[in-house]
Amino acid sequence: MRGQNLEKVAVSDLVVAANRLKTRLTPTPLTSSQLLNIALGGEVFLKLESLQPTGSYKIRGAYNKCCHLKESLGEEVSIITASSGNHGLACAYAAKLLGMEAKVYVPVTTPQIKKDNIRALGADLVEVGNTYDESFICACEEAEKSDNLYYVHPVSDIDVVAAQGTIGLEILGQLDDVQQVIIPLGGGGLSSGIAFAIKNLKPEVEVISVMPEGSDVYLKSRQAGRLVTIENPHSIADAVVRKCGEEYLFPYIEEYVDEIVTVKEERMKEAIKAAALYGKVTLEGAGAMPLAAVLEDKTLLDQKTVLICSGGNIDLGLLKECISK
Numbered sequence: 001m002r003g004q005n006l007e008k009v010a011v012s013d014l015v016v017a018a019n020r021l022k023t024r025l026t027p028t029p030l031t032s033s034q035l036l037n038i039a040l041g042g043e044v045f046l047k048l049e050s051l052q053p054t055g056s057y058k059i060r061g062a063y064n065k066c067c068h069l070k071e072s073l074g075e076e077v078s079i080i081t082a083s084s085g086n087h088g089l090a091c092a093y094a095a096k097l098l099g100m101e102a103k104v105y106v107p108v109t110t111p112q113i114k115k116d117n118i119r120a121l122g123a124d125l126v127e128v129g130n131t132y133d134e135s136f137i138c139a140c141e142e143a144e145k146s147d148n149l150y151y152v153h154p155v156s157d158i159d160v161v162a163a164q165g166t167i168g169l170e171i172l173g174q175l176d177d178v179q180q181v182i183i184p185l186g187g188g189g190l191s192s193g194i195a196f197a198i199k200n201l202k203p204e205v206e207v208i209s210v211m212p213e214g215s216d217v218y219l220k221s222r223q224a225g226r227l228v229t230i231e232n233p234h235s236i237a238d239a240v241v242r243k244c245g246e247e248y249l250f251p252y253i254e255e256y257v258d259e260i261v262t263v264k265e266e267r268m269k270e271a272i273k274a275a276a277l278y279g280k281v282t283l284e285g286a287g288a289m290p291l292a293a294v295l296e297d298k299t300l301l302d303q304k305t306v307l308i309c310s311g312g313n314i315d316l317g318l319l320k321e322c323i324s325k
Helices: 011-021 034-040 058-073 086-098 112-120 132-145 158-174 189-201 217-224 250-256 265-277 285-295 316-324
Strands: 044-048 078-082 102-106 124-127 149-151 180-184 206-212 259-263 305-309
Touching: 011 058, 011 158, 011 189, 034 044, 034 265, 044 158, 058 086, 058 158, 078 086, 078 132, 086 102, 086 112, 102 112, 102 132, 112 124, 132 149, 158 189, 180 189, 180 285, 189 206, 189 250, 206 217, 206 285, 217 250, 217 259, 259 285, 265 285, 265 316, 285 305
Parallel strands: 044 305, 078 102, 078 149, 102 124, 180 206, 180 305, 206 259
Antiparallel strands: none
């Protein structure tokens, strides 16, 4: 696919990505809330990617990829992508920063706040299908027909994985005695990048990835020993709903992620509420999954633990529902 790079990631790629990102982004905070710790009965550290300019970690991969495309192809390059919302928002923001045109395909079911913000940043928004996979197919078809659109893949690309891996670099610099990192898992770019960084630089750290029970394709793939497809994936964590995993990323997940666990929908809602009331942090469903795993006792807090709060672009109606429970 034009624009996509499926070369193997190296630690040096993370360093290049970090140097690009520091021109526009500052490291996100790693905080610990005493009120949340009391509620949980143990200490956790929150890596607040929800405080990125676009409300999620996705700006790292989008900006790094767009920079690479512009450096290698020149000023007139334009991009196209498909997204469940956060990646599209990140691409729109990166394109605006770099003076590029962007076209973003999203499912019709994407939360309205994400669609509105993508349009506000100047991208051409196309709504099609009910899942990310359907939007992805349509975006790929247009990219193949075009002579000047370069595809920015949301997860399967060396520049994207390397950029997400800079979160791991930041964690190791902010908490040098970290023992456990818990990461949301959807398409696989975030888990692959962070796990790759941490396992290459501090392999004794335990890496756990979390998926919704209704969209657990990588867990089922691990159990089957190969990539599988699941029917009718569903979750309030719209950012991580996927029918199938990524061939490029599955080997990284299998090599570097120690354990994959799932969480229930109700536990995610409880985590969204706990994050808001005790942690004073607004999280979307995917961003709350690591905390949900703690609430569901899928992981113990007997180690110094970092939760990746991947995003905070939650639909207002869902936030109200969670808070009122």
